[in-house]
Amino acid sequence: MSLVPTATDALLVIDVQNDFCPGGALAVAEGDRVVPLCNALMERFATVVLTQDWHPAGHASFASTHGGEPFGVIELPYGPQVLWPDHCVQDTPGAAFHRDLVTRPAQMIVRKGMNPAVDSYSAFFENDRRTPTGLGGWLRDKGIRRVFLCGLATDFCVNYSAQDARALGLDAVLIEDACRAVDMPGTLADALATMQAAGVTLAATGDVG
Ligand code: VGL
Ligand code: ZN
Numbered sequence: 001m002s003l004v005p006t007a008t009d010a011l012l013v014i015d016v017q018n019d020f021c022p023g024g025a026l027a028v029a030e031g032d033r034v035v036p037l038c039n040a041l042m043e044r045f046a047t048v049v050l051t052q053d054w055h056p057a058g059h060a061s062f063a064s065t066h067g068g069e070p071f072g073v074i075e076l077p078y079g080p081q082v083l084w085p086d087h088c089v090q091d092t093p094g095a096a097f098h099r100d101l102v103t104r105p106a107q108m109i110v111r112k113g114m115n116p117a118v119d120s121y122s123a124f125f126e127n128d129r130r131t132p133t134g135l136g137g138w139l140r141d142k143g144i145r146r147v148f149l150c151g152l153a154t155d156f157c158v159n160y161s162a163q164d165a166r167a168l169g170l171d172a173v174l175i176e177d178a179c180r181a182v183d184m185p186g187t188l189a190d191a192l193a194t195m196q197a198a199g200v201t202l203a204a205t206g207d208v209g
Contacts, residue, residue, distance in 0.1 A: 003173060003207045010047035010144045012123055012165075013038050014151030014158045014179075016101045017053060019087040019094035021152075026087040028153050028180045035100045037178035037205050038150050042105040044209040047144060049135065050103060051123045053088035053157070054095060054111035061119040062086045071184060078128035081119055082156075082184075088113070110135050122160035124168065136168045146171035148208065150178035159191035166198045173201045175208060 005011070016038055018024050021031040042048050055061065063070040063083035070085045088095040097103055110133050112120040120126040124136050139147070147165045149158050149172065158179050165172040174195060181188040196202065 001171075001201065003201075003203055004209055005045050005148070007046055008143055008145040009045060009148060010049060010139055010142075010146075011041055011045040011148045011150070012161060013042065013048065013050045013101075013106070014123065014149060014161055015051055015053050015088075015153070016098050016151050017088055017094070018096055018098060019053075021098055024087070025085050025094050026182075028182055031152050031180050032098060034151060034178050034180055035098050037175075039100070039102045041148070041150055041175065041178060041205060041208060042102060045105070045148070047139075047142060048106045049108045049110060049123070050097070050106045051110045051112060051151075051157070051161070052095065052097070053113050054090050055088050055113045056116050057086075057089050058116060059086075059089075059113065059119070060117050061113070076117075078118060081127065090114075108135070108138060121157045122164045123157075124161060124164035127160075129164075136164075139170070144170070146173065148173045148175055148203075150175045152180055154179040154181035155184075155187040155191040156182055159195060162195050162200045163198050166200060171201070172199070173203050173208075175205055176202055177204045
């Protein structure tokens with residue numbers, strides 16, 4: 001399969017926000033290293049989408065909301081939910097894109113995780129795996145057949161987005177070196193195995209274009 005972007009390809013840049021970068025509330029190791037790669041990739045695609053984790057204060061995914069410990073897991077009506085430190089609260093500096101991320105090439109910014117009761121890792125569906133963000137329809141209307149994914153975090157929001165893309169019948173290419181993982185015990189290895197089982201292609205920035 002050629003990895004040269006065409007008119008039916010889109011790049012999804014997932015959650016390159018301050019809170020997921022070093023110094024942020026839910027810092028991913030080396031999260032900021034993806035910024036130059038994401039910037040370079042965006043120039044190669046005619047269709048670019050950014051996602052932005054955008055939670056109300058007191059969100060159901062926050063440990064503080066439940067008096068629990070971050071990185072524990074609880075059962076919510078839609079299934080198990082990892083509890084996170086408060087992060088990406090709407091209109092706070094932590095929720096802003098990394099200052100060096102070039103946002104100009106993006107036609108679409110998808111904000112997600114706004115329902116106080118439901119988390120949303122994926123760019124396509126909330127964590128109930130049912131409620132659409134609208135991105136699937138938007139891409140379909142534009143004739144997009146394949147998505148490339150980069151950003152944060154490999155094992156959560158990138159992983160769920162890639163899986164949902166496949167479930168919607170899109171081809172999906174994970175640009176592995178342009179992602180970084182939270183990497184709780186086993187989560188990165190599990191995510192890579194699950195994505196590969198779902199037919200996601202693993203690639204590197206140098207393979208694209
Ligand atoms: C993410 C945990 C909580 C992500 C977002 O962007 O991967 N992870 N919210
Ligand atoms: Zn979040």
